Amino acid sequence: MTTIAMSPDPVVPRDRAPFPPIPFGRLVSVELRKCFDTRAGFWLMASIGITALLATGAVLLWAPDDEQVYSSFAAAIGIPMTVILPIIAVLSVTSEWSQRNGLTSFTLVPNRNRVIAAKGAVTLGIAIVSMLVAMAIGAVGNVAGSAILGIDPVWDATFTDLSLIVLAQTLGMFVGFMLGVVIRHSAGAIVAYFVYSFVLTGLTQLLAETQQWFRDIQQWVDFNYAQSALFNGSLTSTQWAHLGVTSVIWLVIPMALGLWALMRSEVK
Amino acid sequence: MITVESLTKTYGGFRAVDDVTFTARPGRVTGFLGPNGAGKSTSMRVMVGLTPATSGHTTVCGRSFADLPNPGREVGVLLDASAQHAGRTGREILTIAQRTMGLPRTRVEEMLDLVSLTPSEADRRVRNYSLGMRQRLGIGTALIGDPDVLILDEPANGLDPAGIRWMRDLLRGYADQGATVLLSSHLLHEIEVIADDLVVIGNGRIVAQGTKAELLASAGTLVRTRDVPGLSAALTAAGVANTESSAMGGRDTLRVEAEAEVVGTIALDARIALLELRAAEGAGLEEMFLELTADNQREITAADQGEAA
Numbered sequence A: 001m002t003t004i005a006m007s008p009d010p011v012v013p014r015d016r017a018p019f020p021p022i023p024f025g026r027l028v029s030v031e032l033r034k035c036f037d038t039r040a041g042f043w044l045m046a047s048i049g050i051t052a053l054l055a056t057g058a059v060l061l062w063a064p065d066d067e068q069v070y071s072s073f074a075a076a077i078g079i080p081m082t083v084i085l086p087i088i089a090v091l092s093v094t095s096e097w098s099q100r101n102g103l104t105s106f107t108l109v110p111n112r113n114r115v116i117a118a119k120g121a122v123t124l125g126i127a128i129v130s131m132l133v134a135m136a137i138g139a140v141g142n143v144a145g146s147a148i149l150g151i152d153p154v155w156d157a158t159f160t161d162l163s164l165i166v167l168a169q170t171l172g173m174f175v176g177f178m179l180g181v182v183i184r185h186s187a188g189a190i191v192a193y194f195v196y197s198f199v200l201t202g203l204t205q206l207l208a209e210t211q212q213w214f215r216d217i218q219q220w221v222d223f224n225y226a227q228s229a230l231f232n233g234s235l236t237s238t239q240w241a242h243l244g245v246t247s248v249i250w251l252v253i254p255m256a257l258g259l260w261a262l263m264r265s266e267v268k
Numbered sequence B: 001m002i003t004v005e006s007l008t009k010t011y012g013g014f015r016a017v018d019d020v021t022f023t024a025r026p027g028r029v030t031g032f033l034g035p036n037g038a039g040k041s042t043s044m045r046v047m048v049g050l051t052p053a054t055s056g057h058t059t060v061c062g063r064s065f066a067d068l069p070n071p072g073r074e075v076g077v078l079l080d081a082s083a084q085h086a087g088r089t090g091r092e093i094l095t096i097a098q099r100t101m102g103l104p105r106t107r108v109e110e111m112l113d114l115v116s117l118t119p120s121e122a123d124r125r126v127r128n129y130s131l132g133m134r135q136r137l138g139i140g141t142a143l144i145g146d147p148d149v150l151i152l153d154e155p156a157n158g159l160d161p162a163g164i165r166w167m168r169d170l171l172r173g174y175a176d177q178g179a180t181v182l183l184s185s186h187l188l189h190e191i192e193v194i195a196d197d198l199v200v201i202g203n204g205r206i207v208a209q210g211t212k213a214e215l216l217a218s219a220g221t222l223v224r225t226r227d228v229p230g231l232s233a234a235l236t237a238a239g240v241a242n243t244e245s246s247a248m249g250g251r252d253t254l255r256v257e258a259e260a261e262v263v264g265t266i267a268l269d270a271r272i273a274l275l276e277l278r279a280a281e282g283a284g285l286e287e288m289f290l291e292l293t294a295d296n297q298r299e300i301t302a303a304d305q306g307e308a309a
């Protein structure tokens, strides 16, 4: 157009091909990187392996001889995992707010759901990989323990047992993730997780012991209680139903509300 | 190109941004000027989708920011240089941006060079950065995608004089290549030297906008007299807008929206002696800024209030 040639600014806008959308896989790889690229993050991840080693060592040293079996190692390693994994999940979400780098993250990817989904994918990956690592460390411990005793190692945990434990840990991790999304503050979400998983467990137990009405519905409303079945090796279909219903109440609904609020919130 | 249309943002009953409309054009540096709390940062956050607007809307490159497929490649944003994970190194922060945008790895080193962060500084954690280093890193993050639009909130904050000079030349260069540059400031001098267009905002409302030349030209005439009330009354009676001005230091000056000749004639008819009469543009943008935002100023002195009463 001639008007352009005549305009006082002889500036030709650069002709650039339209940019393709950012692929989801790239977001996942960036979020994974963000879990490791600070000292705190790195040591938190490393602590998965470190505490698994410590727990294994503790079983080797202090467990009675007849308990030098694989399930002892698996149980011992599971304890630190129930604390560390949810904290990792909480921080992966809340650091965007507590450290305020969300200002950059959410301008580079304005669809906040995609960022959160990428974090969710990383969380799931970390849950599975770290449980595999922990179980491998436990297996080495079991071999070492039985070698010390001079007996054949006892593998008393089936693949199903282990899978259910991985599922339980993953659910715990996603409770942390959900609390991160809802609370969006590191300390607040971590405290909330501990209240949920330790204080609340005690309270519901007390309530179930004293109140008949609660005992009747507990299986359908108490997520912690429903999850405890996962550590017993197998679930009846009713128990699966309990798990499904309680996870909708405790995980799916709060997560949906949290995401709804997060999408509309102001990042500053 | 950035367009802002009837943008309003309220917090409870408080209107932080009130019906703001303006356009930042390609090839030009647009200065977004206003006193503290005027609503500059809030407007900019709305432009990049971090704060939802109460009403009105904004577009960048002809689209709503949220619809840009890879915003970092088209819009460089710096809102708050301190808003970074304190535990990451500067290089890591650039690497995250480079990866997210899908840029070649070499861009990270190029940006470190551009913003003059040395390799050892780049490997330091951001918690140990000085304010100016953070600002440089923030500018690097904004520019890494080679965008055509820049939205920078007080980019000169914390930079030393050489750094400010460097940034000015850098932004000028970008605009000369056709980029749209929007930068905010509450420091007039900073904006005066670099901006082509100005949007002046006070208490959430736009109080003036236009090219720098237009705004300077419209600054009118300064006239000094011992009979300020008399001259003011005469001017007002003649239908000529005038306000008291402190541009010449004392309290004996009026700024008048008319040519010097018109003012001189009115004064002659009113038999008021003038001490000085000249075009106001020499008074510079500072005067204009203070005058335009006078109603919105926090610093209303006791004397002003006494006189107003």
Ligand SMILES: Nc1ncnc2c1ncn2[C@@H]1O[C@H](COP(=O)(O)OP(=O)(O)OP(=O)(O)O)[C@@H](O)[C@H]1O
Pocket: B011, B014, B016, B034, B035, B036, B037, B038, B039, B040, B041, B042, B043, B185, B186
């Ligand atoms: N979440 C909020 N709740 C209430 N008021 C808010 C909120 N966010 C911003 N404000 C108010 O909105 C107004 C505009 O703030 P903003 O940060 O946009 O100002 P600014 O022009 O950037 O000022 P400065 O030059 O100091 O950076 C201020 O009065 C501020 O207190």
Ligand SMILES: [Mg+2]
Pocket: B040, B041, B042, B153
């Ligand atoms: Mg501001």
